[in-house]
Amino acid sequence: MAGLIARRARRQRVFRWAVVLVLGVFFLLPLIAMVEFSTRDGAQAWRLLVDWPQLSETYPDLATGIVASLGQAVLTALLMLALLVPTTVWVRLRLPGLRRLIEFICLLPLTIPAIVLVVGLAPVYAWVTYFLGGSSLTLTFAYTILVLPYAYRAIDAGLSAIDVKTLAEAARSLGAGWGTVMWRVVLPNIRSAVLSAAFLTVALVLGEFTIASLLNRDNLQVAINLLGKSSATMSVAVSLAALLLAFVLLLLLSLFGGRRKAAE
Amino acid sequence: MADVVDTPDLAAPGPEIRAGRRVLITRARSLLGTVPFFAYVVTFLVIPTLVVVIGAFTGDGGFTPANVRALGNAYILDAFARSILLSLVTAAIGAILGALLAYALVTAKPGGVLRRVVTAASGVLAQFGGVTLAFAFLATIGLSGFVTVFLKDRLGFDLYANGVWLFELPGLMLVYTYFQVPLMVIVFLPALDGIRPQWREATESLGGSTWQYWTRVAGPLLAPAFLGAMLLLFANAFSAYATAAALVSQGNPIVPLQIRSALTSEVVLGQQNLGKAMALGMVLVVAVVMALYALLSRKTARWLA
Numbered sequence: 001m002a003g004l005i006a007r008r009a010r011r012q013r014v015f016r017w018a019v020v021l022v023l024g025v026f027f028l029l030p031l032i033a034m035v036e037f038s039t040r041d042g043a044q045a046w047r048l049l050v051d052w053p054q055l056s057e058t059y060p061d062l063a064t065g066i067v068a069s070l071g072q073a074v075l076t077a078l079l080m081l082a083l084l085v086p087t088t089v090w091v092r093l094r095l096p097g098l099r100r101l102i103e104f105i106c107l108l109p110l111t112i113p114a115i116v117l118v119v120g121l122a123p124v125y126a127w128v129t130y131f132l133g134g135s136s137l138t139l140t141f142a143y144t145i146l147v148l149p150y151a152y153r154a155i156d157a158g159l160s161a162i163d164v165k166t167l168a169e170a171a172r173s174l175g176a177g178w179g180t181v182m183w184r185v186v187l188p189n190i191r192s193a194v195l196s197a198a199f200l201t202v203a204l205v206l207g208e209f210t211i212a213s214l215l216n217r218d219n220l221q222v223a224i225n226l227l228g229k230s231s232a233t234m235s236v237a238v239s240l241a242a243l244l245l246a247f248v249l250l251l252l253l254s255l256f257g258g259r260r261k262a263a264e
Numbered sequence: 265m266a267d268v269v270d271t272p273d274l275a276a277p278g279p280e281i282r283a284g285r286r287v288l289i290t291r292a293r294s295l296l297g298t299v300p301f302f303a304y305v306v307t308f309l310v311i312p313t314l315v316v317v318i319g320a321f322t323g324d325g326g327f328t329p330a331n332v333r334a335l336g337n338a339y340i341l342d343a344f345a346r347s348i349l350l351s352l353v354t355a356a357i358g359a360i361l362g363a364l365l366a367y368a369l370v371t372a373k374p375g376g377v378l379r380r381v382v383t384a385a386s387g388v389l390a391q392f393g394g395v396t397l398a399f400a401f402l403a404t405i406g407l408s409g410f411v412t413v414f415l416k417d418r419l420g421f422d423l424y425a426n427g428v429w430l431f432e433l434p435g436l437m438l439v440y441t442y443f444q445v446p447l448m449v450i451v452f453l454p455a456l457d458g459i460r461p462q463w464r465e466a467t468e469s470l471g472g473s474t475w476q477y478w479t480r481v482a483g484p485l486l487a488p489a490f491l492g493a494m495l496l497l498f499a500n501a502f503s504a505y506a507t508a509a510a511l512v513s514q515g516n517p518i519v520p521l522q523i524r525s526a527l528t529s530e531v532v533l534g535q536q537n538l539g540k541a542m543a544l545g546m547v548l549v550v551a552v553v554m555a556l557y558a559l560l561s562r563k564t565a566r567w568l569a
Contacts, residue, residue, distance in 0.1 A: 012371040013371075015368065015371070016368040016369075016371055016372055016378075019364050019365055019367075019368040020365070020368055020378065020382070023361065023365055023445065026442075027385070027389065027442070027445075027446075029404055029410075029411065030397075030400040030401055030403070030404045030442070031400070032410070033400070033403045033404035033409060033410035033411060034399075034400050034403045034404075036403070036410045037403035037409065037410060038403070083300065083301055083304055084301075086297070086300075087297070087298055087300070087301040090294075090297040090298060091298065094294040094297065095294050095295065095297075095298065098298065102298075102301070105305055105309070108309065109309065110554075111499075111547075111550055111551060111554045112309075112313065112547060112550075113502070113503030113504075113505070113520070113546055113547075113550060114503070114505060115503065115505040115520040115523055115524075115543070115546070116316060116503075116523075116543040116546050116547055117309075117312055117313075118527070119312075119315070119316050119319075119523060119527065119539050119540055119543040120311070120312025120313055120314070120315040120316040120319075120540075120543070121308070121312045122315075122527070123315055124307065124308065124311055124312055124315070141307075141308050142308060144304075144308070145305075145308045145309050203391065204391070207391065207392075207393070207394055207396070208394075209394045209395050209505075209506035209509070209510070210505045210506050210509075213506075213509065214524065214527055214528070221394055221395045221396070221506065224395050224396065224399070225395045225509075225510050228395075228399060228402075228510070232402070235399055236399050236400075236402070236403045239395070239396040239399040239400060240396075240400075242396055243392060243396050243400075246388065246391065246392070247388050250384075250387055250388045250391070251384060251388070
């Protein structure tokens with residue numbers, strides 16, 4: 001029996017390393033190729049990337065795209081929080097019967113492909129343009145819908161971990177208004193969930209292409225795609241930089257998530 | 265005065281009714297708190313969906329089945345067939361490779377470095393789609409890509425001897441696999457973690473072999489989870505647009521790209537609503553897949569919660 005188990009452990013180890021090695025090559029190769037490709041004519045592209053004035057002069061479209069994407073990311077995170085946090089807290093406190101409905105609505109965008117959403121959004125955005133102008137920042141409205149499933153799950157998990165009702169009642173009985181309950185009681189208690197939701201939002205918005213491209217707005221991905229037609233080296237360098245940024249964001253996210261789990 | 269005595273209910277409601285009305289008012293006031301959320305969702309999610317559904321059945325002069333009937337055109341049917349083929353193949357490859365990788369992780373030490381690194385990397389790579397992924401593959405196996413050049417110069421092997429397949433369906437399959445495998449790892453790992461070592465020990469103590477364990481115990485237990493994950497992968501590939509859009513600039517082999525051309529070309533009158541009909545077709549396919557997924561995940565939860 002002991003021999004059998006040892007033999008199985010050995011076989012599993014061989015299997016494990018074979019699988020990890022083969023798939024590791026498949027997954028690392030494109031990343032290595034990006035490094036090689038973007039440094040073919042020296043580190044020029046990379047030097048340009050860290051030199052903002054030079055970059056915005058050489059590739060104005062790219063600079064516009066980066067600024068637009070950052071603006072969209074911040075605005076989407078704020079709008080998402082302003083929309084989701086009060087609503088989910090309110091529903092937990094006063095309308096528990098509506099929770100399933102809210103959850104269903106928030107997860108709905110998962111089943112509607114972005115390419116389908118953009119078809120229906122075109123007429124809605126005709127009105128948005130009419131009222132607010134054609135700025136790329138208006139994409140915030142569509143992006144808030146796109147991030148709803150991910151943000152909802154993060155915030156809902158955070159709220160489930162604390163007893164919102166008792167906290168709110170305690171605060172109310174001490175004379176706090178609803179504003180105080182939200183800002184000074186509930187929010188500090190779900191800080192890490194809010195951070196998770198915000199990180200996910202930023203990562204998703206920075207990677208969005210479909211809606212921006214088809215509604216003729218600017219963002220980072222649209223700019224990279226455009227750049228690919230004129231300067232292949234630069235576009236690969238920017239792609240890799242964007243990927244690394246997303247990597248760092250999501251790594252931070254998993255660190256926060258890990259710490260929350262450890263604290264529980 | 266007499267009136268008041270005759271109909272006390274009208275002038276002064278009874279205590280229960282008054283309480284009932286107060287509950288109603290509080291409820292209405294509570295509902296007010298959710299108005300911003302619902303108003304937002306109606307404007308940017310419900311209305312767009314309705315635009316697609318209604319638009320698919322309307323033309324210039326009101327209701328018309330013409331758009332939906334146009335879905336029967338050979339080129340649109342072909343696009344749907346290719347989309348489904350692409351999603352099926354990448355879901356199958358992704359599911360098998362992802363399951364193997366997930367199993368490799370399960371046999372490793374639970375809190376070990378390998379498992380932590382691979383899970384974290386999978387989380388990132390599953391989100392890694394779109395333009396950046398397309399460019400990553402252009403840098404790898406594009407016409408002057410790293411691997412293409414290496415193979416040609418060092419080994420004398422021409423990757424594209426039989427034509428450039430990167431910008432067609434086989435290329436899309438390869439590129440899509442890149443985000444399907446990590447997604448499978450994330451989705452399937454919890455199910456594999458639910459398998460208890462005791463079940464294997466029980467099989468062995470009853471004289472079962474490894475083969476019997478996998479075909480009679482672990483296989484049937486994992487099958488719903490595996491199929492469910494595969495459906496999720498299918499939906500994921502079916503609705504992907506950005507990667508294909510950045511990679512394929514000539515021709516529109518798959519449905520999302522057909523929708524792009526319907527949206528951007530205003531040459532043909534009525535194309536806009538054809539796009540809506542195709543969008544509706546996509547929603548229907550995804551809805552069926554997701555409904556099956558929900559059904560399967562309920563089945564999975566019974567054993568591997």
